[in-house]
Structure formats: structure tokens, C-alpha cells
Amino acid sequence: MSDCLSSVQFEINGEVRTLRVPPMKRLLDVLREDLRLTGTKEGCGEGECGSCSVRMNGELVNSCLVPVLQAEGASLQTVEGLANEGKLHPLQQAFLHCGGAQCGICTPGMLMAATQLLAVNPQPNLAEIREGLAGNLCRCTGFKRIFDSVIAAAAESQTQATEQAAHAR
Amino acid sequence: MRGNPLAHGLIAPGSLPDVLQLLSTEPGKWTPIAGGTELMVAHAAGRLEAAHLVSLWGIPELRFIECRADSISIGAGSTFRDLRSHAGIAEQLPLLAKAAGWIGSIANQSRATLGGNLVNGSPAADSSPALLVYDAEVELLSARGSRRIRYADFHTGYKSNVMTAEELVFAIHVPVRFASHRQYLRKVGTRRAMAISKVALAATARMEGQFIREIRIAAASLAPFPTRLTATEGALAGKAIGPSAIKEAHAALLVEAKPLDDIRSTADYRKAVAANLLGEFLMDLNAEAAPR
Numbered sequence: 001m002s003d004c005l006s007s008v009q010f011e012i013n014g015e016v017r018t019l020r021v022p023p024m025k026r027l028l029d030v031l032r033e034d035l036r037l038t039g040t041k042e043g044c045g046e047g048e049c050g051s052c053s054v055r056m057n058g059e060l061v062n063s064c065l066v067p068v069l070q071a072e073g074a075s076l077q078t079v080e081g082l083a084n085e086g087k088l089h090p091l092q093q094a095f096l097h098c099g100g101a102q103c104g105i106c107t108p109g110m111l112m113a114a115t116q117l118l119a120v121n122p123q124p125n126l127a128e129i130r131e132g133l134a135g136n137l138c139r140c141t142g143f144k145r146i147f148d149s150v151i152a153a154a155a156e157s158q159t160q161a162t163e164q165a166a167h168a169r
Numbered sequence: 170m171r172g173n174p175l176a177h178g179l180i181a182p183g184s185l186p187d188v189l190q191l192l193s194t195e196p197g198k199w200t201p202i203a204g205g206t207e208l209m210v211a212h213a214a215g216r217l218e219a220a221h222l223v224s225l226w227g228i229p230e231l232r233f234i235e236c237r238a239d240s241i242s243i244g245a246g247s248t249f250r251d252l253r254s255h256a257g258i259a260e261q262l263p264l265l266a267k268a269a270g271w272i273g274s275i276a277n278q279s280r281a282t283l284g285g286n287l288v289n290g291s292p293a294a295d296s297s298p299a300l301l302v303y304d305a306e307v308e309l310l311s312a313r314g315s316r317r318i319r320y321a322d323f324h325t326g327y328k329s330n331v332m333t334a335e336e337l338v339f340a341i342h343v344p345v346r347f348a349s350h351r352q353y354l355r356k357v358g359t360r361r362a363m364a365i366s367k368v369a370l371a372a373t374a375r376m377e378g379q380f381i382r383e384i385r386i387a388a389a390s391l392a393p394f395p396t397r398l399t400a401t402e403g404a405l406a407g408k409a410i411g412p413s414a415i416k417e418a419h420a421a422l423l424v425e426a427k428p429l430d431d432i433r434s435t436a437d438y439r440k441a442v443a444a445n446l447l448g449e450f451l452m453d454l455n456a457e458a459a460p461r
Contacts, residue, residue, distance in 0.1 A: 023181075064209070067209065067222075113276070
């Protein structure tokens with residue numbers, strides 16, 4: 001069946017990978033099965049729940065709806081790409097601190113949607129947070145603690161920016 | 170995942186002429202796939218019939234938004250995120266910008282394309298009512314040339330349209346002469362975010378004092394495909410806005426609407442809500458036109 005496979009190259013979490021895969025294999029399955037990046041979860045498998053959210057070329061996508069061939073040449077980020085040298089990303093830290101994660105199935109997708117939101121809007125208000133995470137379903141937390149986590153992470157990054165600016169002077 | 174990835178071929182020629190060539194040499198063999206928000210759902214469920222797919226994702230010639238004095242042209246490969254974040258569309262085509270913000274979630278909007286929404290042809294398609302009341306035109310392209318048709322003539326039945334197997338949607342052209350019109354768009358679904366509509370209604374009207382000089386009304390989920398409500402328009406055009414015109418339009422809509430019972434709603438509910446949405450728009454027109 002090797003003639004059914006395509007060669008696909010992309011950058012994932014800063015690393016360039018080349019794979020031979022069926023071109024219609026879902027990016028979600030390539031991440032989990034071929035790359036063993038099992039942080040990305042499958043929920044509904046039809047683009048409704050957001051648990052498989054990853055970032056592709058700076059945009060949020062549902063990896064269950066991306067045929068892997070369409071990720072050719074892309075720059076991808078999954079939840080495994082958030083922590084840096086063993087140090088949790090401020091959003092991960094905030095989810096821990098505020099109780100934003102319970103069973104954990106939605107958490108990687110929530111983190112990626114929140115990362116996307118803060119990348120385009122570093123200081124979102126509550127309405128903007130609700131909209132940014134509207135495609136990510138959580139059945140445990142009632143969302144309140146997730147929103148609190150994003151607010152806390154945004155406040156933390158603002159504090160850090162202010163401190164850095166003070167140091168720079 | 171019930172589908173089998175090995176049962177479907179997918180190629181990505183990467184340029185528009187190459188895709189058109191493929192479609193013209195082997196018409197009917199290839200199914201175009203853009204952002205995959207519809208076909209990949211079918212694939213996961215094991216009900217994707219297409220054996221050979223050709224990717225339209227990442228073809229630069231299909232992803233553009235061009236503003237001219239009298240119209241805005243939108244490449245079929247533009248995503249709803251492109252539409253939402255475009256200043257010209259927000260200013261000139263506010264109903265389309267609003268609809269783009271309704272479609273699924275952010276993650277869906279960054280993949281779903283305007284061309285895909287039209288070709289998929291769901292009776293509930295979110296972008297359709299706005300395009301219908303703006304008198305949009307669709308430009309179809311094949312290796313042999315291009316043709317432009319009114320979007321109102323694009324759909325021919327449930328999930329069917331006028332395209333041949335060799336054609337792609339290239340662009341959607343929308344006139345920008347509605348700035349002075351009163352504009353309305355509202356969707357009713359199960360919840361605010363991420364819900365497919367039970368019914369949606371769009372309308373534009375040009376008023377001269379009390380009189381409705383031009384009116385366009387279009388709906389999703391009231392027929393096998395998104396349509397203009399021409400009989401309801403006829404009950405209003407040229408009339409003075411007021412209780413009797415509103416009553417006649419209400420009656421015309423209830424006759425003209427032919428919704429279905431399905432998993433998302435009932436025909437009776439859809440009719441009642443569509444009539445209420447029309448009523449909301451007309452009451453606003455009436456309030457605006459009332460002498461102060």
C-alpha cells in the first residue's frame with residue numbers, strides 16, 4: 001500500500017518532522033499514533049467539541065478535521081509545545097492554580113484555544129474569553145474556573161510585561 | 170473514527186490551473202476539498218463517498234478579498250475568519266461579517282471557506298441569507314473559461330446546484346450599494362455558540378419616508394436550500410409601512426415558507442419563528458419611519 005502514502009513535512013513544536021502517511025489520515029491521528037503526541041485528545045470527531053484543538057500557522061484548528069496532507073509545510077503547535085524547558089506555560093500554571101482542569105479531556109484543547117486567544121488579544125474581557133473558548137466544551141467545570149484561569153494568565157503576563165518594562169528603564 | 174484513510178486518495182496540486190486541468194481531464198472523478206469542515210466529518214463517520222479528492226487549501230489564487238467602488242469580490246477559498254477580520258466587509262457588508270462570526274467556532278472559522286459553504290449547499294448555510302439579500306453573484310471557473318450567475322440561481326434543489334463537474338467556485342461578487350438600506354440578520358439556534366440554525370432571516374430595505382421602495386428578504390432552513398422570499402417581498406414592495414402591510418407580509422411568509430420537520434426543529438416552529446423575525450425587522454422599520 002506504500003503507493004497510497006504521501007510524504008508530508010511540517011514543523012511541530014519547533015521541530016521539523018517528515019512522515020509517510022495516508023494523505024487523508026486525520027492530523028489528530030497522525031499526532032497521536034505516528035508522533036505519539038497523545039496530549040491532543042479526541043472528543044466528538046466532528047469539529048463540535050474542540051478537544052482536539054491545535055494551532056496551525058498561527059490559527060486555531062480542529063485537528064480531527066484536517067487531512068494531514070493539508071498540514072504540509074505548516075507550523076504546528078500542540079499542548080506539548082506549551083511548556084518551555086520543564087517550566088509550565090503561564091496558562092498551564094493558571095489552570096492548575098484556579099482549578100481550570102478537572103477530568104482533563106477538554107484541557108489540552110482549552111489551553112490551545114486560550115493560547116490562540118491571548119496571541120491575538122493579550123488582555124481579553126470576559127465576553128471575549130467566552131467567545132474565544134466557545135468551540136471548546138467542558139462537562140466538568142461549568143466553565144467558570146476555566147474563564148478565571150484565562151483571566152489570571154492574562155493578568156500574570158501583564159504584570160510580567162510591566163516588570164520587564166521597569167527593568168528596561 | 171469509522172472511516173478508512175486508505176480508502177481515499179488526496180492530492181494537492183497547489184495551483185489553480187493544475188486543479189482546473191485535473192477536473193477537465195477527468196470530470197467527475199475528483200472531489201474538491203477546501204477546509205474540510207464538512208467532508209472530514211463525513212470521513213470520520215465512514216460516510217465519505219469520494220474516492221479521489223483534490224485539495225483547494227492553500228491555493229493563493231482562491232484566497233483574496235478585493236474592494237472596488239461598486240463591489241467586493243471574495244475568493245472562494247477565503248475563510249470565515251478572513252471575512253470577519255476584513256475592515257471593508259465589516260463596513261460595507263455588515264450582514265456577511267455578522268454571519269461569518271456565527272459559523273461554528275473560531276477553529277471552524279479558520280478552516281471553513283465561503284466557497285465551501287455555498288457548494289455544500291446546506292439549507293441552513295449561515296452565509297447564504299446575507300448573500301441573497303445583497304444580490305451576490307457567483308463566478309464559476311473551469312479550464313474552458315468562467316461564467317457569472319446570480320447567487321439566487323445557484324442552488325437548484327437540496328444539496329444540488331448549477332455547477333458542472335469541471336467547475337470550481339472562483340469568487341463571490343457582492344455589490345456594495347446597500348449602505349443606505351436598513352439591514353437585518355438574525356439566526357435562531359439551540360444555543361448561542363456552535364449551533365446550526367433552526368431558522369435564519371436576512372433583510373434589506375430602502376425607505377422613502379413611510380414607503381418601502383426596495384425590499385429583499387431571504388431565509389435559511391425554510392426550504393430545501395436558502396432562498397429569497399419573493400412573495401413576502403411582493404407583499405411589502407411599494408407599500409407604506411404600517412400594521413396592514415406588516416399583517417399582509419406575515420400572512421405571505423406563512424404561505425411561502427416550506428420548512429421541514431427534522432432533528433433540529435419542527436416545521437411549525439420554524440414558520441412561527443421566521444414570521445416573528447420578519448415582524449421584528451418590520452416593527453423596527455415602522456418605528457424608524459414614524460413621524461416624530
